[in-house]
Amino acid sequence: EAGVAQSPRYKIIEKRQSVAFWCNPISGHATLYWYQQILGQGPKLLIQFQNNGVVDDSQLPKDRFSAERLKGVDSTLKIQPAKLEDSAVYLCASSLGDFNDGKLFFGSGTQLSVL
Amino acid sequence: AQSVTQLGSHVSVSEGALVLLRCNYSSSVPPYLFWYVQYPNQGLQLLLKYTTGATLVKGINGFEAEFKKSETSFHLTKPSAHMSDAAEYFCAVSGNSGYALNFGKGTSLLVTP
Numbered sequence: 001e002a003g004v005a006q007s008p009r010y011k012i013i014e015k016r017q018s019v020a021f022w023c024n025p026i027s028g029h030a031t032l033y034w035y036q037q038i039l040g041q042g043p044k045l046l047i048q049f050q051n052n053g054v055v056d057d058s059q060l061p062k063d064r065f066s067a068e069r070l071k072g073v074d075s076t077l078k079i080q081p082a083k084l085e086d087s088a089v090y091l092c093a094s095s096l097g098d099f100n101d102g103k104l105f106f107g108s109g110t111q112l113s114v115l
Numbered sequence: 116a117q118s119v120t121q122l123g124s125h126v127s128v129s130e131g132a133l134v135l136l137r138c139n140y141s142s143s144v145p146p147y148l149f150w151y152v153q154y155p156n157q158g159l160q161l162l163l164k165y166t167t168g169a170t171l172v173k174g175i176n177g178f179e180a181e182f183k184k185s186e187t188s189f190h191l192t193k194p195s196a197h198m199s200d201a202a203e204y205f206c207a208v209s210g211n212s213g214y215a216l217n218f219g220k221g222t223s224l225l226v227t228p
Contacts, residue, residue, distance in 0.1 A: 003158075004158070033215060035218075040124075040220070040221075041220050041221070042121075042205050042207075042218030042219050042220045042221050043159070043205070043218045044218070045215045045216070045217070048215045055215075056215055091158065091159070093159075103161050103164070104159075104161070104216065105158075106151075106158035106159040106160070107158050108156070108157060108158045109158065
């Protein structure tokens with residue numbers, strides 16, 4: 001089966017610019033996550049969707065980050081304006097939503113460099 | 116909130132030697148625990164998980180982990196390291212939402228000939 005697709009693979013921008021990342025989860029997966037992975041650290045959850053509703057966005061910096069999953073399938077994460085500290089790999093993951101499985105499928109990520 | 120601490124950011128073993136990667140958790144409720152592996156330029160993939168039941172969990176590629184409530188630990192082991200095991204390993208615990216995972220900082224495993 002096709003995995004979680006993310007684009008672009010790499011992105012370089014200057015601070016104060018805006019950027020958007022796209023994710024297409026595995027077909028049929030109700031739950032979609034965006035994680036931020038800063039170099040040398042573990043992934044940190046930014047936002048979790050169940051279908052097209054937000055389950056948890058407590059760690060999303062809402063003054064500059066936004067995310068949507070309008071039709072309950074693919075999702076977009078946006079940063080506007082970007083700061084130097086936003087340099088990281090942005091990972092998208094999906095799961096069936098049944099926590100007894102607890103298995104997340106991750107995409108390869110988008111590596112963002114803010115100069 | 117549930118959290119995990121991985122002891123040792125870098126671990127080096129010889130090929131054929133025992134692999135031991137340490138993870139301790141903090142949780143006010145019975146945790147669900149996971150180990151994920153990240154190979155260079157690839158996404159994270161699940162190695163194994165503990166939810167309920169048997170405390171010794173076997174995963175892919177010969178890895179296993181044991182849930183020890185008395186020690187609040189979930190260490191990852193493999194009897195004999197292979198060169199292909201070189202990767203970044205992340206321990207994770209179920210978060211407050213029930214589905215999302217809280218990850219540790221990761222341990223980089225180096226396997227030498």
